[in-house]
Amino acid sequence: MKHANVALFVPHAGCPYRCSFCNQRTISGALNSPVAQDVRKACEIAVKSGNANPENSEIAFFGGSFTAIDEEYMISLLESAKEYIDKKYFKGIRISTRPDCIDGRKLEILKRYGVTSIELGAQSMDNSVLALNNRGHSAEDVVNASRLISEYGFSLGLQMMTGLFGSDRDKDILTARRLIDLKPDTVRIYPTIVLENTELAKRLETGEYKAQSLDEAVELCALLLLMFRKNGVKVIRLGLHSGGSVEEGYIAGAYHPAFRELCEGEIYLKQMLECLGKKDRGRQYVIEVPQKSISKAIGQSKRNEKALKKAGFYCKIKGNDFLDDYEIKVKEL
Numbered sequence: 042m043k044h045a046n047v048a049l050f051v052p053h054a055g056c057p058y059r060c061s062f063c064n065q066r067t068i069s070g071a072l073n074s075p076v077a078q079d080v081r082k083a084c085e086i087a088v089k090s091g092n093a094n095p096e097n098s099e100i101a102f103f104g105g106s107f108t109a110i111d112e113e114y115m116i117s118l119l120e121s122a123k124e125y126i127d128k129k130y131f132k133g134i135r136i137s138t139r140p141d142c143i144d145g146r147k148l149e150i151l152k153r154y155g156v157t158s159i160e161l162g163a164q165s166m167d168n169s170v171l172a173l174n175n176r177g178h179s180a181e182d183v184v185n186a187s188r189l190i191s192e193y194g195f196s197l198g199l200q201m202m203t204g205l206f207g208s209d210r211d212k213d214i215l216t217a218r219r220l221i222d223l224k225p226d227t228v229r230i231y232p233t234i235v236l237e238n239t240e241l242a243k244r245l246e247t248g249e250y251k252a253q254s255l256d257e258a259v260e261l262c263a264l265l266l267l268m269f270r271k272n273g274v275k276v277i278r279l280g281l282h283s284g285g286s287v288e289e290g291y292i293a294g295a296y297h298p299a300f301r302e303l304c305e306g307e308i309y310l311k312q313m314l315e316c317l318g319k320k321d322r323g324r325q326y327v328i329e330v331p332q333k334s335i336s337k338a339i340g341q342s343k344r345n346e347k348a349l350k351k352a353g354f355y356c357k358i359k360g361n362d363f364l365d366d367y368e369i370k371v372k373e374l
């Protein structure tokens with residue numbers, strides 16, 4: 042059976058603020074908030090199509106500030122989802138919410154209804170960046186909520202953004218460091234995208250804000266990916282999902298439907314250039330990479346192969362089943 046989340050978007054429903062970059066209706070592609078019956082319908086579809094698996098499938102409520110929505114409404118959604126947890130069709134329920142909308146009472150409710158994972162939209166750990174983007178919470182809120190979530194035994198997920206208004210490379214790296222300190226189980230990294238009908242779109246128009254280029258975001262996110270990996274934190278998402286209506290609402294920013302692949306390609310390129318280091322230019326080399334990563338190592342449109350050639354190295358990239366992710370071996374031909 043395939044791993045499948047039943048994903049239900051609760052757009053804007055509980056948001057006390059309007060973040061500078063956010064147009065959740067565009068991101069989720071969902072205009073209406075789901076009701077209890079919609080949850081049942083989505084779960085039934087997953088069950089009937091054989092895509093529900095008690096080992097690893099989850100019912101996920103994304104898109105809004107789940108614990109900030111009207112409590113009666115929140116419980117009605119959870120109750121419907123719990124029916125399918127009790128029948129052992131799914132492993133648990135995942136929700137995403139704001140760091141300032143978590144307290145012991147709310148966590149007790151979530152636990153009672155079978156929630157197992159909580160993701161917090163931290164976005165930045167720099168208070169000035171948070172304020173400039175109307176987040177309405179502080180970095181301390183992220184720390185406190187994360188600790189509470191872990192103490193209550195939930196799996197903790199943290200989301201961060203790069204290239205926010207008022208941020209820069211150093212601040213984004215510092216955010217990643219501070220998130221690592223909170224020992225999350227998972228992380229999602231989203232480069233900032235400027236969408237229509239957002240405050241960021243206005244700032245872009247007035248010239249106050251300059252969007253991160255795709256190259257800048259790829260270089261930075263490749264570094265962040267390695268940082269999290271070295272610290273045992275799984276990065277479960279890198280870049281916004283394609284589909285929904287992002288492409289329609291897109292104005293500027295580092296968006297690419299295969300963003301993670303670009304970042305992983307960048308990691309391989311850096312590793313290859315580092316290993317080739319002071320080796321003789323103009324010679325031929327074989328570079329072994331994990332079998333499953335050959336296309337990432339070659340790069341989109343052979344970008345990496347071309348970069349190696351430009352640096353004076355003629356390389357043949359081959360797969361090796363015994364290498365771990367991002368591990369490479371260089372041999373002279």
Ligand code: SF4
Pocket residue numbers: 053056057058059060063064065104105106139162
């Ligand atoms: S808290 Fe989340 S959903 Fe609400 S406005 Fe901000 S980014 Fe959008």
